[in-house]
Amino acid sequence: MSERYSRQELFAPIGEDGQKKIRTASVFILGAGALGSSGAEMLVRAGVGRVTIVDRDIIEWTNLHRQQLYTEQDVIEQLPKAVAAEKRLTAINSDVAITGIVVDVTSQNVLDLMADHDLVLDATDNIETRLLANDAALKLGIPFFMGACVGSYGLTFPIGIQDNQPCLHCLLETLPSQTLTCDTVGVISPIVVTTAARQVADVLKYITGTPFEPKLESADLWTGNRASIGVSSMKKAGCPSCSKNAVYPFLSAHESMKTAVLCGRDTVQLSFPKGRKFELLPFAESIRGTVSKLIHNPHLVACEYSGHRIVLFRDGRMLVHGTKDVVTAKKIAARLLG
Amino acid sequence: MKRTIELNGNRYDMPAEVGNVQELLGHLELAERIVIVEMNRDILAKDAYDLPINDRDQIEIIHFVGGG
Ligand SMILES: [Zn+2]
Numbered sequence A: 001m002s003e004r005y006s007r008q009e010l011f012a013p014i015g016e017d018g019q020k021k022i023r024t025a026s027v028f029i030l031g032a033g034a035l036g037s038s039g040a041e042m043l044v045r046a047g048v049g050r051v052t053i054v055d056r057d058i059i060e061w062t063n064l065h066r067q068q069l070y071t072e073q074d075v076i077e078q079l080p081k082a083v084a085a086e087k088r089l090t091a092i093n094s095d096v097a098i099t100g101i102v103v104d105v106t107s108q109n110v111l112d113l114m115a116d117h118d119l120v121l122d123a124t125d126n127i128e129t130r131l132l133a134n135d136a137a138l139k140l141g142i143p144f145f146m147g148a149c150v151g152s153y154g155l156t157f158p159i160g161i162q163d164n165q166p167c168l169h170c171l172l173e174t175l176p177s178q179t180l181t182c183d184t185v186g187v188i189s190p191i192v193v194t195t196a197a198r199q200v201a202d203v204l205k206y207i208t209g210t211p212f213e214p215k216l217e218s219a220d221l222w223t224g225n226r227a228s229i230g231v232s233s234m235k236k237a238g239c240p241s242c243s244k245n246a247v248y249p250f251l252s253a254h255e256s257m258k259t260a261v262l263c264g265r266d267t268v269q270l271s272f273p274k275g276r277k278f279e280l281l282p283f284a285e286s287i288r289g290t291v292s293k294l295i296h297n298p299h300l301v302a303c304e305y306s307g308h309r310i311v312l313f314r315d316g317r318m319l320v321h322g323t324k325d326v327v328t329a330k331k332i333a334a335r336l337l338g
Numbered sequence B: 001m002k003r004t005i006e007l008n009g010n011r012y013d014m015p016a017e018v019g020n021v022q023e024l025l026g027h028l029e030l031a032e033r034i035v036i037v038e039m040n041r042d043i044l045a046k047d048a049y050d051l052p053i054n055d056r057d058q059i060e061i062i063h064f065v066g067g068g
Helices: A003-010 A015-024 A034-046 A072-076 A081-092 A110-114 A127-140 A189-207 A280-287 A326-337 B021-027
Strands: A026-030 A050-055 A097-102 A119-122 A144-150 A153-159 A216-220 A226-229 A259-262 A267-271 A292-297 A300-305 A308-313 A317-321 B004-007 B010-013 B035-039 B058-063
Touching: A003 A015, A015 A189, A026 A034, A034 A050, A034 A081, A034 A119, A034 A144, A034 A189, A050 A081, A081 A097, A110 A127, A119 A127, A119 A189, A127 A144, A127 A153, A144 A189, A153 A189, A189 A216, A216 B058, A226 B035, A226 B058, A259 A326, A267 A326, A280 A292, A280 A300, A300 A326, A308 A326, A317 A326, B021 B035, B021 B058
Parallel strands: A026 A050, A026 A119, A050 A097, A119 A144, B004 B058
Antiparallel strands: A144 A153, A153 A216, A216 A226, A259 A267, A267 A317, A292 A300, A300 A308, A308 A317, B004 B010, B035 B058
């Protein structure tokens, strides 16, 4: 190995042996937003063997203050995050095999996507997807490094590190009726980097075989509040996600979400039935006279129509921005797609 | 009587009207959130949130958020 990783190998707890383990690790990163950008960059620079990073969204101006992999040009080209992330991460470290996938992670595809990885780094933006990933990682028998942040506050919890530890489902007795999101109360980049750094430190300890106790930890960089709670007593003997008789309820849940109002985003996502393939170029040509600000690239078609920004992805999803009303979104889709 | 506790690593002067854990969560606008509360190194079950908070108690609260 070159001198590239020499300063990391000089760090005694990692050493040359640890670096070899890092080199063979394959990491699944769930989300290419703020935490995903930051965590992916650290892991790719550290020289992991393989990274898969998935995301359903495109890059917007409102992302740039905290999503460190992206540039103004990416916004102008309306690139999907997973595509721009793969490009940037490959430029950072060509030793690493990086795959970006533009996809909405659901109960239908999560196991296939996560299979053949050593661990999952959480970088999603909602608790429902975290519970889905918690189930999938437990079923696959790989650890799930949870992380979330909003405002100046973030929390982390590594799951699947010890047999007798609780999972995310054990900790969350009930689903929250409302959660704070970056789109309702904002977020500052220091807490993104701090939260991702804690996740990645735990990932490196795990990969190099360093024992550590999984703790639920939080930090607020504005108030100086911090907490670290050993939650091992919260493991539930009958947990449907992590007990011996686990049924992984979030994997079997047939929510097959056809429509979703993206939390706090003033955006409706329509997922068309599988099998409906979209040819992007003919679609773009068909609406050229009807819409304005038309952009198309190999991944998507974007335009403006009756005051809404519309994005159609190749995988059969349409985002209608500027509304929380599913019916409005469906009407627009019907007019453009027929 | 004035009560000063340690809350999430910081000194915290308890407001006079806050008597127990549930009231503290309300005061911190965390009553509607999913929280995990540790009091003097023990995790509190939800039905123990009516426990009174005393001077020099040590409390840690972690609430779940969605973003990332
Ligand atoms: Zn569990």
